[in-house]
Amino acid sequence: MLNRRQFLHLCGGVTTGILFGCSSTSREPNYTVVIRSGNVFEPAALTVPAGSMVAWHNRADQVHTVTADPGKAQLAERVLLPEGAIPFDSGNLFSGDRWIYTFDIPGTYAYFCQYHEVEEMLGVITVTARIT
Amino acid sequence: MTVFPKVDIVTVGAGWTAGIIAQQLTAKGHRVVSIEAGGDRFANPDFAHNHDSLYHSLRTGLMFNLSKETWTWRPNPRMPSLPIRQYGSFHPGVGIGGAGIHWAAQTWRFYPTDFRYRSHHIERYGEARIPEGCTVQDWGLAYEELEPFYTQADYEIGISGQTGNLNGAILQGGNPFEGNRSRPYPLPPLFRSMPAEMFGEAAQGLGYHPFPQPASILSRAYRDVSGRERAACVYCGFCTRYGCEVDAKASANVSHIPLALDTGLYEIRTYSKVINVNLNSDGLATGVTYVDLRTGQTHEQPAEVVILSGFTLTNVRLLLLSRNEVHPEGIGNDQGMVGKNYSYQLNKTPANGIFEGRRFNSYMGNSCLQNVIEDFNADNFDHSELDFIGGASITCGGGEREPIASAHNLQASGGNTSPAASDEEKPVREHLPLPSEFGSLIGASKQWGREWKENLRKNWDSTISIGIQGESLPYEDQFLDLDPTYKDAMGLPLLRVTFEFHENDARLYRFVAAKVKDIMRAMGPTHMDTTDELAPYNIYSYQSTHNTGGAIMGTSPSHSVTNKYGQVWDTPNVFVTGAALFPQNAGLNPTGTVMALAYFASAGLKNTYFQNPNEVMS
Numbered sequence: 001m002l003n004r005r006q007f008l009h010l011c012g013g014v015t016t017g018i019l020f021g022c023s024s025t026s027r028e029p030n031y032t033v034v035i036r037s038g039n040v041f042e043p044a045a046l047t048v049p050a051g052s053m054v055a056w057h058n059r060a061d062q063v064h065t066v067t068a069d070p071g072k073a074q075l076a077e078r079v080l081l082p083e084g085a086i087p088f089d090s091g092n093l094f095s096g097d098r099w100i101y102t103f104d105i106p107g108t109y110a111y112f113c114q115y116h117e118v119e120e121m122l123g124v125i126t127v128t129a130r131i132t
Numbered sequence: 133m134t135v136f137p138k139v140d141i142v143t144v145g146a147g148w149t150a151g152i153i154a155q156q157l158t159a160k161g162h163r164v165v166s167i168e169a170g171g172d173r174f175a176n177p178d179f180a181h182n183h184d185s186l187y188h189s190l191r192t193g194l195m196f197n198l199s200k201e202t203w204t205w206r207p208n209p210r211m212p213s214l215p216i217r218q219y220g221s222f223h224p225g226v227g228i229g230g231a232g233i234h235w236a237a238q239t240w241r242f243y244p245t246d247f248r249y250r251s252h253h254i255e256r257y258g259e260a261r262i263p264e265g266c267t268v269q270d271w272g273l274a275y276e277e278l279e280p281f282y283t284q285a286d287y288e289i290g291i292s293g294q295t296g297n298l299n300g301a302i303l304q305g306g307n308p309f310e311g312n313r314s315r316p317y318p319l320p321p322l323f324r325s326m327p328a329e330m331f332g333e334a335a336q337g338l339g340y341h342p343f344p345q346p347a348s349i350l351s352r353a354y355r356d357v358s359g360r361e362r363a364a365c366v367y368c369g370f371c372t373r374y375g376c377e378v379d380a381k382a383s384a385n386v387s388h389i390p391l392a393l394d395t396g397l398y399e400i401r402t403y404s405k406v407i408n409v410n411l412n413s414d415g416l417a418t419g420v421t422y423v424d425l426r427t428g429q430t431h432e433q434p435a436e437v438v439i440l441s442g443f444t445l446t447n448v449r450l451l452l453l454s455r456n457e458v459h460p461e462g463i464g465n466d467q468g469m470v471g472k473n474y475s476y477q478l479n480k481t482p483a484n485g486i487f488e489g490r491r492f493n494s495y496m497g498n499s500c501l502q503n504v505i506e507d508f509n510a511d512n513f514d515h516s517e518l519d520f521i522g523g524a525s526i527t528c529g530g531g532e533r534e535p536i537a538s539a540h541n542l543q544a545s546g547g548n549t550s551p552a553a554s555d556e557e558k559p560v561r562e563h564l565p566l567p568s569e570f571g572s573l574i575g576a577s578k579q580w581g582r583e584w585k586e587n588l589r590k591n592w593d594s595t596i597s598i599g600i601q602g603e604s605l606p607y608e609d610q611f612l613d614l615d616p617t618y619k620d621a622m623g624l625p626l627l628r629v630t631f632e633f634h635e636n637d638a639r640l641y642r643f644v645a646a647k648v649k650d651i652m653r654a655m656g657p658t659h660m661d662t663t664d665e666l667a668p669y670n671i672y673s674y675q676s677t678h679n680t681g682g683a684i685m686g687t688s689p690s691h692s693v694t695n696k697y698g699q700v701w702d703t704p705n706v707f708v709t710g711a712a713l714f715p716q717n718a719g720l721n722p723t724g725t726v727m728a729l730a731y732f733a734s735a736g737l738k739n740t741y742f743q744n745p746n747e748v749m750s
Contacts, residue, residue: 119320
């Protein structure tokens with residue numbers, strides 16, 4: 001898994017996920033998932049139209065990740081990605097950090113926190129077709 | 133007689149649903165009193181080191197005293213009834229926390245199709261597939277409406293499990309058939325036993341979908357609604373029929389009741405038995421009359437709202453016992469619906485295997501260490517070419533095989549004994565296990581002497597059972613009413629249970645038992661004992677305390693006793709909670725749904741009812 005420094009370095013690259021503050025984007029995220037203490041993504045299930053930017057805001061005391069990468073999962077089959085979607089991983093999100101990801105491909109994304117995968121710290125983003 | 137000051141709510145009993153309602157309503161400033169027939173008991177000190185099998189398992193120490201009140205049973209309306217004088221088929225609890233103290237804590241959500249059972253089956257298979265005389269109904273409450281309250285229970289209580297469906301995303305490793313969850317389980321599943329893992333591998337090899345049993349037992353330390361962090365399960369193995377000594381197993385005593393008591397607005401009167409719901413000339417309830425069992429004195433507790441929150445059979449009996457000129461046949465019974473749609477379950481063990489030379493440590497943990505498949509439950513599989521509707525959970529790997537309690541209770545021998553032989557070659561047991569067969573695993577037919585002791589020593593911890601929990605449908609000839617002959621210690625009529633399995637049950641069992649046999653074979657036992665056919669219902673062997681119906685919810689007074697809130701149609705300041713509300717029973721443990729319904733009723737009471745008292749909520 002990437003450490004915070006590595007990820008900060010990467011987020012200026014090709015990934016569509018950005019740690020708040022390191023990107024030159026001027027757009028604000030359309031949706032926010034709050035990470036709360038107790039190992040909870042809130043809401044755990046969110047439906048958004050394609051093209052939406054979703055922010056994860058860690059308001060818990062502990063470090064968490066937002067990860068949809070079967071290669072980084074203990075139970076790889078529990079990660080879901082639509083065909084053509086690239087696995088993603090926020091890297092470490094410390095208390096107060098915010099991370100943004102843009103969902104372009106419709107389908108179901110099931111993600112987890114790498115530190116709390118077996119604690120049922122799961123979330124699902126359902127991306128519907130783009131609103132025209 | 134003492135007439136106490138009027139309160140907002142009086143509940144019958146102080147178990148799971150009374151505890152939830154008391155907590156939810158006292159938080160809104162309402163004054164609540166619970167009248168509880170048993171005593172008070174809490175983890176500390178009452179359940180400390182309480183590993184007494186004789187008291188708890190064999191003498192059912194936490195249950196009703198059947199010498200004071202019991203139930204009568206008959207298989208059909210043509211037969212005479214007799215009182216149940218020893219515990220067998222079901223185990224209702226008494227005392228603060230009710231059966232929610234000694235429960236196994238297997239916690240489920242019913243399937244979306246369970247809530248619209250009749251409509252769904254007619255739409256998919258046609259009305260002709262509803263068995264003759266079967267009175268299945270829709271609940272008048274959709275899964276989607278109840279889902280937030282299931283989730284509230286998950287998080288306020290602390291439920292362990294592996295998510296299978298998060299907002300429609302099917303996640304492998306959980307139950308792929310479950311309805312949409314808005315949130316995952318707050319806690320991971322408990323550890324699985326060795327037999328559970330073996331079962332899981334065998335089931336997966338056959339193309340099924342095994343997953344861990346969801347449980348109201350903490351797999352990790354957890355801060356519940358009370359704000360207190362409770363300890364995780366220590367897998368002590370003394371669980372069902374016991375109180376939890378470390379508070380890992382959820383109960384109203386652990387969380388909701390202390391929270392309600394802390395408000396100063398809640399009171400529980402113990403050793404006090406409600407004998408009547410009092411009515412006025414408008415047909416509304418005015419409170420309850422109860423007997424202080426320690427003094428024999430009768431008292432009255434007036435209330436704006438009466439909640440029947442005892443065990444299913446207690447609630448139905450009180451509805452029938454409480455009458456006046458407005459409700460001459462009892463509360464909720466103006467249209468003759470009280471007692472209807474009584475249902476039970478098919479809780480059986482179609483296959484037992486002996487794995488000679490293996491040791492499974494099955495004395496550890498409780499029943500929630502098991503794996504489950506739901507491939508043949510509810511309408512999770514196509515019934516088009518089958519001769520029945522409904523289904524059953526298939527489970528394997530529960531622990532808590534206490535040495536003393538299980539020694540007399542090992543599965544009987546007989547039936548099919550070799551996993552290799554074909555079905556045609558095998559004898560099928562044609563009778564229920566005889567007492568002389570208990571404890572004999574490989575053909576021995578007695579439970580004494582050297583041979584039996586050797587067998588017990590060799591095989592006691594080498595056996596694995598696969599169990600089923602099957603649906604039970606309601607029928608016209610299956611109901612609850614007041615017994616015309618037998619009375620309790622106070623001279624009040626006992627409740628009469630008229631119940632027998634029907635042909636749909638026998639067919640369902642035959643189908644699921646064959647699946648169970650396949651799985652057990654795939655697990656590779658050295659000996660195997662199967663029961664291929666459903667025996668008639670009996671009241672002397674424990675099956676489950678999942679008695680349901682008798683005060684069912686629905687959409688109209690002509691087909692139900694209450695609305696979806698459990699509010700009695702003809703007496704709208706009386707509410708019923710618990711499994712008495714189920715129009716039919718599912719192939720799942722009921723308490724998860726009972727808890728969700730209690731939260732749902734609480735929301736109705738605090739957000740709607742008290743703004744317009746005595747009005748039927750829509």
